[in-house]
Amino acid sequence: MSSTAFVGQRVKRLEDPDLLTGKGRFLDDLKLPGLLEAAFVRSPFAHATFTRIDAEEARALPGVHAVLTAKDLPSEMQGRRILLQVPHPQITYAVTQEPLATSEVCFVGEAVAVVIADGRHIAEDAAERVVVDWEPLPAAAHCEAALKPGAPATHADRADNIAGRLALGFGDVDAVFRNAAHVVEERYEPHRGTGHPMECRGVVAVHDMAGDAFRIWTSTQTPHNTQRAVIDMFGLAEDRVRVITPDVGGGFGPKNQVYPEELVIPAAARLLGRPVKWAEDRREHFLTTTQERDQIWDVAAAIDADGRLLGVKGTLIHDAGAYLPWGIIMPYISATTLPGPYKLPAYRMAVTVAFTNLVPTTPLRGAGRPQAVFAMERLMDAIAKATGLDPAEVRRRNFIQASEMPYDMGLTYRDGAPVMYDTGDYPEAQAQALAKAGYDDFPARQKAALAEGRHIGIGIGNYVEGTGLGPFEGATVRILTNGRVAIYTGAAAAGQAHRTTLAQICADELKVDISDIDVVGGDTGLMPRGAGTYASRITVNAGSSVRTASAELRGKALALAAAKFDVKPEDLELSHRAVRIKGEQGDSITFAELARMTSGMPGYALPKGVKPDLEASGYFTPPQATYSNGSHVAEVEVDPETGRVTILKYTVVHDCGTVINPMLVDGQVQGGVAHGIGNALLERMVFDADANPLTTTFADYLMPTAEIVPACDIVHMESPTPLNPLGAKGAGEGGTIPAPAAIVAAVENALSPFGLRITDCPVTPQRIVELIRAAEEMSEEDTP
Amino acid sequence: MPDAPPKRKITLTVNGREYTAEAEDRYSLADFLRHALGLTGTHLGCEHGVCGACTVLVDGEAVRGCLMLAVQAEGCQVTTVEGLANADGSLSPLQQAFMDHHGLQCGFCTPGILTTLTAYLRDRPNADEAELREALSGNICRCTGYDTIVRAALAAAGAMREGGQP
Numbered sequence: 001m002s003s004t005a006f007v008g009q010r011v012k013r014l015e016d017p018d019l020l021t022g023k024g025r026f027l028d029d030l031k032l033p034g035l036l037e038a039a040f041v042r043s044p045f046a047h048a049t050f051t052r053i054d055a056e057e058a059r060a061l062p063g064v065h066a067v068l069t070a071k072d073l074p075s076e077m078q079g080r081r082i083l084l085q086v087p088h089p090q091i092t093y094a095v096t097q098e099p100l101a102t103s104e105v106c107f108v109g110e111a112v113a114v115v116i117a118d119g120r121h122i123a124e125d126a127a128e129r130v131v132v133d134w135e136p137l138p139a140a141a142h143c144e145a146a147l148k149p150g151a152p153a154t155h156a157d158r159a160d161n162i163a164g165r166l167a168l169g170f171g172d173v174d175a176v177f178r179n180a181a182h183v184v185e186e187r188y189e190p191h192r193g194t195g196h197p198m199e200c201r202g203v204v205a206v207h208d209m210a211g212d213a214f215r216i217w218t219s220t221q222t223p224h225n226t227q228r229a230v231i232d233m234f235g236l237a238e239d240r241v242r243v244i245t246p247d248v249g250g251g252f253g254p255k256n257q258v259y260p261e262e263l264v265i266p267a268a269a270r271l272l273g274r275p276v277k278w279a280e281d282r283r284e285h286f287l288t289t290t291q292e293r294d295q296i297w298d299v300a301a302a303i304d305a306d307g308r309l310l311g312v313k314g315t316l317i318h319d320a321g322a323y324l325p326w327g328i329i330m331p332y333i334s335a336t337t338l339p340g341p342y343k344l345p346a347y348r349m350a351v352t353v354a355f356t357n358l359v360p361t362t363p364l365r366g367a368g369r370p371q372a373v374f375a376m377e378r379l380m381d382a383i384a385k386a387t388g389l390d391p392a393e394v395r396r397r398n399f400i401q402a403s404e405m406p407y408d409m410g411l412t413y414r415d416g417a418p419v420m421y422d423t424g425d426y427p428e429a430q431a432q433a434l435a436k437a438g439y440d441d442f443p444a445r446q447k448a449a450l451a452e453g454r455h456i457g458i459g460i461g462n463y464v465e466g467t468g469l470g471p472f473e474g475a476t477v478r479i480l481t482n483g484r485v486a487i488y489t490g491a492a493a494a495g496q497a498h499r500t501t502l503a504q505i506c507a508d509e510l511k512v513d514i515s516d517i518d519v520v521g522g523d524t525g526l527m528p529r530g531a532g533t534y535a536s537r538i539t540v541n542a543g544s545s546v547r548t549a550s551a552e553l554r555g556k557a558l559a560l561a562a563a564k565f566d567v568k569p570e571d572l573e574l575s576h577r578a579v580r581i582k583g584e585q586g587d588s589i590t591f592a593e594l595a596r597m598t599s600g601m602p603g604y605a606l607p608k609g610v611k612p613d614l615e616a617s618g619y620f621t622p623p624q625a626t627y628s629n630g631s632h633v634a635e636v637e638v639d640p641e642t643g644r645v646t647i648l649k650y651t652v653v654h655d656c657g658t659v660i661n662p663m664l665v666d667g668q669v670q671g672g673v674a675h676g677i678g679n680a681l682l683e684r685m686v687f688d689a690d691a692n693p694l695t696t697t698f699a700d701y702l703m704p705t706a707e708i709v710p711a712c713d714i715v716h717m718e719s720p721t722p723l724n725p726l727g728a729k730g731a732g733e734g735g736t737i738p739a740p741a742a743i744v745a746a747v748e749n750a751l752s753p754f755g756l757r758i759t760d761c762p763v764t765p766q767r768i769v770e771l772i773r774a775a776e777e778m779s780e781e782d783t784p
Numbered sequence: 785m786p787d788a789p790p791k792r793k794i795t796l797t798v799n800g801r802e803y804t805a806e807a808e809d810r811y812s813l814a815d816f817l818r819h820a821l822g823l824t825g826t827h828l829g830c831e832h833g834v835c836g837a838c839t840v841l842v843d844g845e846a847v848r849g850c851l852m853l854a855v856q857a858e859g860c861q862v863t864t865v866e867g868l869a870n871a872d873g874s875l876s877p878l879q880q881a882f883m884d885h886h887g888l889q890c891g892f893c894t895p896g897i898l899t900t901l902t903a904y905l906r907d908r909p910n911a912d913e914a915e916l917r918e919a920l921s922g923n924i925c926r927c928t929g930y931d932t933i934v935r936a937a938l939a940a941a942g943a944m945r946e947g948g949q950p
Contacts, residue, residue: 016883019891020875022825022865026892029824062788119819121789121808198829198837198892198926249827249892250926282830495890495927667886667928674929698834698924706920706930735929 006504006514007726010663014499014514024247027202027219028279035204036065038265038278039123041113041130042287043105046139046357046691049156050103050132053113058126063118065272067130070100070112073267076234082258083232085225086327091164093355095155097323099233099263106154106322107359108693109287111260116268116276139357141691143319144296146354154322154355163320163353164328168335169313170410171346176311180302184382187298189760190371190740192319193683194291195364196703197494199249200280201259201289205266209273213240214266219248220522221256222532223492227524229258230266238528245522251494252675253364254290256534257325286696291685292330292364294319297375299338302346307387307394311346312338312379318353318368321360328353329414330361330368333466336411336419337372341426341464341629342380342398347410357691363534365675366737373463377741378759381459381748391460391745392434399427402719415469417624423719429653430462430631432715437633437651450753454637456648457752459745461632461738466625467656467730468540468723473531475545477506477553478615481599483577483592485510485517490530491542492522496668496732501539501660502546505726509550510557511574512591529619536628536730539660544620544724552616560597561589563609626721628729630654632673634742638750640772643765645681645747647710654734655717658727665731666714672735674709679736680743681708684762755779796857798823799867807854814838814849816857817864825865825895829924836923839896840864846903865895868902877943878902878936887936889927897923901937909944911937 018024041053055067071078082096101112113130117123138152145151146161154161177183204217214236218226223243230241248255261278269276280289299314318331335349380398384391400407402425409419434440442458449456475489487502499519507514520526521542531541558569561579565572565587573582580588598614600606635649652669659665682702686694695701712735720727740761747768748758756775763771795804798821805820812831817823817840829837831850838849841863868876875883878901888894897920904919905911911919916937920930 012883013886015891016888017875019888019894020865020879020882020898021869022823022895024825024891026824026827028818028828031822121810125789196926197890198835198924199827199890200829248890250890252926281828282832282835497889663886667889667932670929670931671889671927672929675926697832698830699832703835703924703926704929705922705924706917706934709930711931711934712929 006507007660009661011500011504011514011661013497014503015497026199026247026249027204027217030204030217030246030277032204032206032275035275035277036116036118036272037120037123038268038276039115039120039127040111040261041115041127043108043110043112045105045134045136046108047137047152048105048134049137050112050134052133054131055113058115058129061122061126061129063122064115064126066116066268067126068114068268070098070102073099074270077263077267080233082260082263082325083229084327085257085325086329088164088327090166091324091328092162093158095323096325097260099260104156107357108691109284109359114264114268116272139691141356141687141689143294143317143354143356146356147317147352154357161355163324163355166328166332166335166351168411169348171311173311173313173346173348176346177302177313180310181305182303182386183300184379184386185300186378186382186759187296188375188378189296190293190374191760191762192291192294192685193679194289194685195252195254197250197252197255200282200285201255201261202279203262203265204275204277205269206275207266207270211240212236214242216241216243216266217246218243218262219255220245221251221492221494221534223522223524224490224530225532226258226262230263233263242525244525245492248492248494251533253367253534254362255494256532257290257362283696286693286701288359290325290362291321291359292361293371293679295334295371299375299379301379301383303383303387307383307389307397309342309344309398312344313348316349316351318351319358319361320353320355321358322355323360325360326362330363332414333368334372336413337369338376339409340373340376341400341462343400358687365672366733367535369463369465369737370676370679370740373461373738374741374761377461377738377745381745392430392439395430395460395462396427401427413466413625415625420624421464421627422721422723423657424627424629424655425717425719426462426629429629429655429717432717433631433633433651433653436713436715437635437649439633455640455750456635456637457746457748457750458633458635459742459749461742463734463738464627464629465730465734465737467536467628468622468626469535469537470622471531472619472621473538473541473545474527474529474617474619475502475542475549476527476615476617477546477549479553479557479591479595481592481595483590485512487517487519487546488526489519489521489542490527491538492533494533496538497664498538498542501664502542504660505543505546506550509547509554512577516577536732539728540622540626540724540730541620543660543726543728545618547725548620549616549618556614556616557594560594560610564589620724622723624723626657626723626729628656628731628734630734630738632738632742634746636743636746636750638747638768640751640754643768647677647743650710650712652712652735653715653717655719656731656734657729658718658720659716660726660728662716665716668731669714669735670712672733673712673739674704676736676739677709677743678704679762680740681762682764684764792855794854794858796860796862798862799864809853809855811854812850813840813852813854813857816854817849823864823866827892827895829893834924835893836900837893837896839899839923841899841903844903846900863899865898868898878905878940881936881940881943885936885939886932887928893923893925897925897933905937905941905944909941911941913938
C-alpha cells in the first residue's frame with residue numbers, strides 16, 4: 001500500500017449506503033417516548049409593537065400542553081438576547097434576537113409565542129388561535145432608503161438604522177485618481193436570496209431534571225455554538241448541555257447560527273418535563289432563516305493608459321436585516337475580497353451596515369464574496385469597454401504573479417491577520433480556463449450565431465477566497481478493542497462527506513481501509529471543543545487535526561508493539577489493522593489486542609511501557625486563512641424576446657491546494673456553480689414597500705433545476721499551501737463565488753447588439769426584457 | 785370548543801407489507817408514512833408540491849407525498865425509498881449508480897429522486913440525457929448541481945437495459 005492509498009483518490013462515500021436506503025436519521029426522523037411538538041406564533045408585520053397576547057382559546061384546545069410567551073419563559077431567559085457570535089468594535093448597535101419577542105417585532109416571522117401540543121397539526125391549530133394586539137409601525141424595507149434622513153427606524157428606540165461602519169484601504173487613492181488616464185465608475189446591486197437546504201431547520205430537546213441537564217439535537221452547522229448559547233442563557237456548566245447533530249440535510253451558511261427556537265424548545269422541554277420537537281416548514285424557512293446578498297456598491301476604478309489598475313475607491317451599503325447574529329463579518333469580508341487576484345496600488349472602501357425590517361443576514365455560501373467579486377469583475381469588464389481591450393486581456397495585465405507569492409494585499413482580513421495570499425497561479429488559472437472554454441474562437445462563434453439570429457455571449461469571473469479560517473477544529477483518533485478505528489470530531493457535516501474525507505486521511509496514516517474507520521462528528525458530548533462548519537474550513541482544520549492525531553497514534557501503536565516484541569519501532573510496520581515485525585515471518589499483534597493491552601486488568605499494574613491510551617487528539621489552529629482561487633468562464637445564449645438564458649458551456653479552473661478526494665471537490669464545485677446560477681439568473685427574495693416578503697414558496701422563489709444547470713467542465717490546479725500539514729485549502733464555496741459575475745457578463749455580452757449594461761443580479765427573464773426595452777428606448781431618443 | 789379533527793383507519797400496502805393505522809383525515813400521505821408508520825425515509829422539503837423530496841410510488845406512479853392525503857391511499861400499493869433495494873438488501877442498480885457517480889451529498893432530496901427515477905426508467909429505459917433532465921426538473925437538489933444525478937441515471941439505465949431491475 002503506497003503512502004497515499006486514499007488521499008488524492010476518487011474514493012466512494014461512506015455516507016451513501018444509509019442515505020440511499022432511507023436509513024438516514026434527520027432531525028424530524030427522531031422519535032422519543034412522550035415527544036411533544038411545537039408550532040410558533042409569528043409576526044405578520046415587518047415592524048410592530050404589542051402589549052397583550054391572548055392564548056386562552058389556544059390553551060383550551062384538546063392536546064395542547066402549553067402556550068408560552070416571553071413572560072412564561074424561565075427566569076434565566078428574562079431580559080436576555082441570543083449571544084452575539086462575532087463582536088466587533090465597529091458595531092454601533094449589537095442587537096440580536098430575543099428568544100421570544102417581548103414587546104416589539106422587527107421582521108415578518110419573528111416569534112412571539114410557542115404552542116406545545118401532542119402533535120404538529122394540533123400545535124398549528126392552536127397557534128392560529130393565539131390573538132396578539134399588534135400595533136403596526138413604519139418599516140425600513142431597503143438598505144439604501146433606510147440610511148436616508150427621516151427613514152423609519154428598524155428598532156423603534158433607535159434614532160437611525162446604522163448597525164456599523166467600516167473604513168478599509170491603503171495607498172494614496174486621491175493621487176492615483178488625479179493622475180489616471182481613465183476612470184470608470186458604476187453602481188452594483190446584488191440581491192438577497194438564501195441557502196434553502198432541502199431540509200429546513202429543527203430542534204429536539206430533552207431535559208433531565210436530575211442534574212438539570214439538556215440533550216439537544218439540532219439541524220445545525222455549529223453544535224458547539226448552540227451549546228455555548230444554551231450555556232450562556234441558562235447559566236449551566238458545559239457538561240450539562242450536550243448538543244448533537246443528526247444527519248443534516250444541507251446547510252450552506254444559514255444553519256451556522258443560533259436561532260431563537262434552539263433556546264425556546266429546550267426551555268419548553270424543561271418546563272413541561274417532556275421531550276419537545278420543532279421542525280421548521282418551508283414557509284417558516286422563507287420567513288425566519290437568515291438570508292444574504294443585498295448590497296449596494298458605488299465604486300470607481302482609476303487606470304493608466306495601458307489598462308492597469310491604479311486604484312479603486314467607493315462605498316458599500318450592506319443590508320444587515322433586523323438583527324446582527326453574525327455581527328458585521330460579511331461586509332468586512334466583501335470589502336477585503338474586492339481586490340481579488342489583481343494588483344491594486346491604492347484602495348479605499350467606506351462601508352455602512354444598515355438595519356432593515358427584513359430577515360437578518362448572515363454568511364451564505366460565499367459570505368459577502370460573491371457580491372465583491374461581482375463588483376470587481378464587472379469593473380474589469382467596464383475597464384475593458386473604456387480602454388477597448390479584451391476583458392481577458394485587462395485581467396491578464398493586472399494579475400498578481402505566482403512568483404510574487406506570498407503576496408501581502410495590504411489589508412487586514414476578518415481573522416485579524418494580514419490578507420496574505422499564500423500560494424496560487426492566477427494568470428495560469430485564467431489561461432487554462434480560457435483555453436478550455438474556447439475563448440479565442442468565441443468571436444467567430446458569436447458572429448456565426450448572430451447571423452442565425454442567435455445571441456450568444458461569454459463572460460469571465462476570477463476570484464480569490466480566504467478559506468480554512470480558525471480558530472480550530474479538533475479530532476480524536478482512537479483504536480478500539482474491537483480492532484476498529486474511531487475518529488471523533490467537533491465538525492458537523494451537512495452533505496460534505498466529512499466521514500469519507502477524514503477517514504481517507506486517517507487510513508493512509510494507520511494503513512487501514514476506510515471501511516475500518518467510524519467517524520462521529522458534531523456531538524459536543526464526544527468532542528468538547530468545536531467551532532463549526534463554515535468558511536470552507538473543515539478539511540483544513542479537522543483534516544489537519546486528523547492527520548496529526550493519526551500520526552501520533554501510529555507512533556503510540558508502534559511504541560506499544562515495540563515494547564511487546566522487544567524490538568525497535570523502526571523494525572515494525574502497520575498492516576491490516578495490526579502491527580507486525582517487518583520481514584517474511586514477522587510476529588504481529590492486532591489493533592484489538594493492542595487496545596486490550598492498554599485497557600489493563602483489574603488490580604494489576606500495566607506492563608512496562610504501556611500507557612492507558614491508544615488514542616491521540618489534535619486541535620489544528622491555522623495561523624491565518626489560506627487562499628483558494630479560480631477562474632470561471634460562462635457561455636450563454638439569450639432569447640431577447642423572452643429573456644430566457646441558456647447556459648451553453650461552463651468552465652471552471654479551481655485551485656484548492658492539495659485535493660483529498662477529487663470526486664468530492666468536483667461535487668462541491670458543480671453544486672456551488674448551481675447555487676451561483678441561482679444567484680445570477682433566478683433567486684431573488686422580494687419584499688414589498690412595507691417589508692413584507694412576497695416570495696415565500698418555491699413557486700415564487702425559483703431554485704435552479706436539472707434543466708438549467710449544465711455539466712461544468714472542471715479543471716483542478718493544485719497549489720498546496722504551506723500553512724497546514726495537508727497542503728489543502730477550502731473547496732466548499734468557490735463554485736458559487738464568481739458564478740454571478742461570469743454569467744451576468746456573458747448575458748451582457750450576448751446582448752451587446754442592444755448596447756446595454758447589467759449591474760445587478762439576478763437577471764431574471766423579466767429583468768432582461770426590461771433592460772432591452774430600456775436600451776431600445778434610449779437609442780430611439782438618441783436617434784435624431 | 786371545536787370538534788376534534790376526524791380520524792379513520794387506513795389500510796394500505798407499503799413496500800410489500802400491509803399496514804393498518806389510524807390517521808386524521810387531513811394527514812398527507814407523507815406525514816402518514818413518516819409518523820404513523822415510522823417510515824422516515826420519505827422526506828418533506830417544501831410541503832407545497834414543488835421540491836419533489838417526498839415523492840413515493842403509488843400503484844407504480846410517482847406521486848408527491850405532500851399533495852396526496854393519506855385517506856386517498858386506502859388500499860393502494862405504495863413504494864418508498866425503504867423498498868427500493870434488492871430483496872437481499874443490496875443496493876439496486878439505481879442506488880448503486882448514485883453511489884458510484886456521487887449522485888448525492890446531504891441525501892435529503894435523494895429518496896424523492898430515486899423514486900422518481902425508478903418509475904421513469906421503468907417506463908423509459910432508453911431515456912437520453914435531455915429527457916432525464918426534464919424528468920428530474922420536478923426535484924430540487926441544492927447540493928449536487930444535478931450533473932452527477934444525471935450521470936447516475938444514465939448508468940442505471942444502461943445497467944437495466946442489460947437485464948437488471950431499476
